Amino acid sequence: RQEVARIPVVVHVVRESPDDVGDEQVAGQIEVLNRDFRGETPDIALIPEVWRGLVGDARVEFFLAEEDPDGEPTSGIIRVPTSVPAFGTDDSVKAGATGGSDAWPAEHYLNIWVCQLAGGVLGYAQFPSGPPTTDGVVITHTAFGTTGTAITPFDGGRTTTHEVGHWLNLRHIWGDDGEGCHGSDFVDDTPNQGGPNQGRPTYPTVSCANGPHGDMFMNFMDYTDDACMAMFTAGQVERMNAALSGPRAALLT
Numbered sequence: 620r621q622e623v624a625r626i627p628v629v630v631h632v633v634r635e636s637p638d639d640v641g642d643e644q645v646a647g648q649i650e651v652l653n654r655d656f657r658g659e660t661p662d663i664a665l666i667p668e669v670w671r672g673l674v675g676d677a678r679v680e681f682f683l684a685e686e687d688p689d690g691e692p693t694s695g696i697i698r699v700p701t702s703v704p705a706f707g708t709d710d711s712v713k714a715g716a717t718g719g720s721d722a723w724p725a726e727h728y729l730n731i732w733v734c735q736l737a738g739g740v741l742g743y744a745q746f747p748s749g750p751p752t753t754d755g756v757v758i759t760h761t762a763f764g765t766t767g768t769a770i771t772p773f774d775g776g777r778t779t780t781h782e783v784g785h786w787l788n789l790r791h792i793w794g795d796d797g798e799g800c801h802g803s804d805f806v807d808d809t810p811n812q813g814g815p816n817q818g819r820p821t822y823p824t825v826s827c828a829n830g831p832h833g834d835m836f837m838n839f840m841d842y843t844d845d846a847c848m849a850m851f852t853a854g855q856v857e858r859m860n861a862a863l864s865g866p867r868a869a870l871l872t
């Protein structure tokens with residue numbers, strides 16, 4: 620794909636007081652997505668020299684939808700007051716009948732639900748080829764965007780970057796095998812890594828005999844703090860593009 624694909628986004632803010640996630644907080648999040656998926660974040664400076672050449676450009680751009688499913692003009696942001704103080708990961712935020720907001724047609728929109736998630740969960744995502752009524756990503760409002768209700772250390776918009784990575788079929792960089800060395804993320808240019816990294820590790824952090832460079836803990840698909848995340852690799856981009864020309868192809872039409 621030569622051209623940059625444009626993906627329409629609808630943000631469903633589902634809160635007891637949905638107005639506290641303002642337009643500016645939403646716009647800031649879209650900006651972070653656009654920098655991160657184009658390999659253009661200023662945080663590239665944080666990447667060790669050896670991996671700078673691996674930074675991928677997914678050639679996708681996200682924008683707030685301008686037309687709703689009926690073809691009517693929209694801001695791409697819908698605010699839904701709810702009486703549910705905190706949602707679990709059972710997808711109840713994705714339906715009006717359970718105190719949430721119904722998905723817009725998933726073949727044509729990226730649905731992002733912003734709510735209070737229970738139990739300290741920052742966000743979760745649905746992989747490609749799942750049911751359309753629950754397709755998209757859910758982000759707790761304190762980890763959404765860079766202003767407003769976003770709270771450090773998850774106020775860099777990277778939870779959404781990470782979850783949209785899953786939505787485009789990326790696995791965790793450590794291979795989802797606990798701390799083991801046998802799991803794979805099915806990407807060739809990411810180092811084999813034991814378990815997730817948290818906080819702000821220092822380079823090099825070695826696991827699974829992956830020295831001297833160690834874990835690529837500044838990858839968006841690790842679990843480090845927002846401020847230390849900076850890249851998708853070319854191999855991860857290849858996997859995302861396979862999703863965009865396969866199960867998610869209708870988004871680009």
Ligand code: ARG
Nearest residue numbers: 740741742777778843844845
């Ligand atoms: N699914 C992960 C969780 O909720 C998201 C991790 C995002 N990490 C981040 N630094 N923003 O646990």
Ligand code: ZN
Nearest residue numbers: 781782785791
């Ligand atoms: Zn994840």
Ligand code: CA
Nearest residue numbers: 793799812813
């Ligand atoms: Ca592993």
